[in-house]
Amino acid sequence: MTLRALADDPRLRLRTLVTGDRDWTAPVRWVHNTELADPSPYLRADELVMTNGVWCQGDDAARTDAAEHFVRALADAGAAGMVFGLRREVPQVPAAVVRACRRAGMALLELPITIPFTAISQAAAGHYSQERQHDLLDQVRRNNALVEAISRGAGAAGVLDVLGAERPELAVCVVDRLGRIPADRGVGLTAADGEAVAAALGRRPPPLELELGERGPVTLFLVPTVGAAGIGAVLVCRGRPTELSGADLASLEQAARFLSLEVAREELSRSVEARFAGELLELIASGAREEVVAERLRAFGVDAAAPMAVCALAARTGGDAHLVSAEAVVRALTERHVPAVVAESGGEIITIFPWPRPEPELITFVRDLMGGTELVAGLSGVARGIGALRPALREARECTRVLRSRPSGPRVRRFDELGGHRLLLGRHDAEGLRAVAAAVLDPLRRHDAERGSDLVPSLQAFLDHDGNWNATATYLSVHVNTLRNRLTRVTELTGLDVARTADRVDLFLALEADRSAAGAALSPPTRPPRSRDRSARHR
Template sequence: MRLRDLLSSDETQAPADPRPLRLLRLPGGERDLDRPVLGTVTIDLPDPGRFVSPGDLVLSGLAWHGRSAGADAGAGTDAGAGRSDAFVRVLVEAGAVALGAGEAQFGFVPDDLVEACARYGLPLLAVGVEVPFTSVTEYVARGRTEERIGGLAALVDRHRRFSTRQQAGAGSEALLELLLAELDLRAHILSPTGRQIAGARPPLPEKTASALAGRFLAAEREGERAPHRTVARGTAFSLFPVRSGTGEGDSAPRAALTDWLIAVEADCTDWNDERVDLLHQLARLVTVERGGRDTDRTMRRRAAERLLALVGSASAGEGRQSPFEEEEAAARLTAGAAGATGAAGATGREGPLRWQAVSAQLETKGQHGSPVAASVRGLLEEVLLHPRCLGPDAGLRMAVTTADGAGSGSRSGDGVEAVAFVLVREDARLTPDAVERVTGGSLARGLRAGQRLAFGVSDPVGGAAELRHALAQARNARQVAAPSQPVAACGPDDLAAHVMSLLPLIPAEVRREFSRRLLAPLTDYDRRYGSDLVPTLRSFLEHDGSWARCGEALHLHVNSLRYRISRIEALTGRNLSRLEDKMDFAAALRMG
């Protein structure tokens, strides 16, 4: 903004116009009108020097002048002239761009002040009684902000074009800091799990970041228009999406579960369109930068794909692969890992390195279409990159691929599977609890009705030759992961927790048929006579066969309960005093 932008004109002046400032003295001629105004300061102290910065427009009500309120403009005093001279001299020394003198104190601007400004070469403006100083200050601040937005938008555009050509991979962090410093904003780039990728320091608390990511995913799931506004820990946030691009060109709907977000610590409700658009441009730039980062994973993805093909074909008995092929494929994955030399089992800087396999599946039921394979892979990568899972340098110690072979177990019902091979130390293994903590907060809020995320984690193994066992272990664990939960993770220990945990490993058709044939006599009887034999059976088993506790829970006399149990036994030909029959009924109720 320049000084001429503050002067009134007959064409633009209006009652609400904050610019009716009259030019009283312009010692340097027309060129003084091009002086840049960098800010404003309102001061009525006789010595304003320490409050004025170079480029400031100084606004003063002239309370320091000391003349009588009713005196004429020319009826000055030696004291008043001395004060004016000293005041203007200090402003010039401090680098002030101009003085705006208020007329409310005397009804005019004293002549000795006009002469002092002329003597020191300081442009002088008269601020009318009808113009509050706050209007001038807000007008200058708004103009400066618009100028910065315009300049920063051009910078974003230039950087975007450069990044597109050069595929630069780290520029978004520096540009984010520059933009937000200029706009006086704090912001954070977050992953869908709440991992902080870049932004203000100190970083957000983990729970706050996870809550913001969850709010963002929920808003995207509902199709709300961005930016999304929310409040966390008493602070207003505006959430801008950073699209992952996953699924573009695919017939399946794009999954927002892999999108990043920019969380700005401000309410964008009152922002103008230019300011909102600048943040959207920044988000698009981060998308380009993210694409550059993703290219770094391409080689590891290909190596993981090759290793999965070898492990899968060996497990299916399709030919005989040399163990050296698996070792070679595994060595490609360890090549970039910090401290790793050769295949797993070697000793790195932090101790022996071992393998773990992870299986992830995004299950869909209903009218959502099949999930895009690449989005499931990207989702598993985002989960494993969270510090709670693999710690620092996770990207160098993991490789993720999609499992799309017919016999690979990649599909189960309506789900698509992704598989990861990760390098860990024995004392820092990946656990199902860590995966569940990372995924259970934000990702659960982004799932649509009928969608479910299941993860299986294997035990660590020593070498590539054991990966087929680790992969089978991870897949089995994934299949038993709490089917009633939208997001769940299991490990090998869960397979031995209870015999009921093995039920998901039985084919779905077999489970349904077993449950139907055993319980059909009871369901038919309940439907025909309006009885409650199936609920009674369930309660009886849940109370460990205790007649008293089951009768109390059902509000039944023990004799009535005994009659119902006898009807169940007569209809099914089973005996509820036998352990085997109790287990069959429990399994049928669980699978029904």
């Protein structure tokens, strides 16, 4: 409802006495009838005030003071205007009221004696009813268009097309939680802008307005994932929230709800792909038939007959495990037009992709793939044939396990660059590694289980501290004689003496084989529990 709509309604026969400064096409909240000398405590902004002027009595000076006071109160409250209803005692609007409205820039309309204020209230209700009906029809029409766009697979771009057809003045785009921009209609965000928006989504709570440098302010409409906690994407609209009309906000919020369906579809697709990728890794690791593995590789667009590289990426031990995600690796490979199998496994991202280029260029490619992150990446040699994938997978993971344990040094290495015992252990599968470890460690494990002793942790700590008795005893919080008694017991049970180099090597290889078989990240030794009583410390 607007002043223009009321003034043009022939049933009301309103006559305009003062146009005022307000835009007559601006919305009017409602109509308010009052005879108080100061109605401002009971008024809301943009309300139209109806009055018979009972407050305007007395001589000319009194009427002038009353009119000035009344109109000033309306102006201070942000009223949309005044309707002065004539009555037999006041057959025309007092001149003092007209003068006061002109000075204040307040719109003033005159209502004939024969028309009651209820007619204006009914007209206002009719306008609001029509407006509400129009809004509902727009919402239903927009809803149908959005349903059609989603059902035909138009995706995020289709949702923006529906929004643009209805409100072409809005510049909007979609940014997912990885910073990708699957659809843009007039905003023109860069990749850096997308990353800034994605970073904002990680805040708790995420902001509803964001400054994007030269692009200025944008309003964010969150797109939740269906059936799960968290935000899957965001609908970005150029401009501040205060610059958007109520109709704009309704359209954008409805579009954001439909985008959640598209986000859910993409999440499901990625989930299915990740599950199949994980199953493929299990097939490779278990030595499945080559034709089965080849068929799965082809489903990911990877030519099983081509040379393939296997890479395992992870954060360093103690670092931020969230630095890498399978989705980010998929995006980086897709941007480089490289088909690949990407799966998460044991805190690592394993990827298998064709590598027809010279092998020395592989490290450079992986460094570029990692970008500016602080990840480490272990590589196998280029696998030529499906049969070579199983040892290549094992080598890449072993290489990454070693790199994760080192606080510094090269971030990307090939397995054959590790040297020494790493090459020896890396040539065995998990079953072989467990056999190597069991031959030495099983007697110690049985003793620890039966007697509540700490022989295996003590041996591990001794070797991790390079055979330094005092440093190891301090680390274990025991007396050095207690440590000597424990390692003497190790010699009695295994026949291997930590004082002899050859025996120490065998003990070290057994512990390393056990770590490799478990697939655990190499990390600083875990402090064993303190012994429960004094006698247990010497077992």
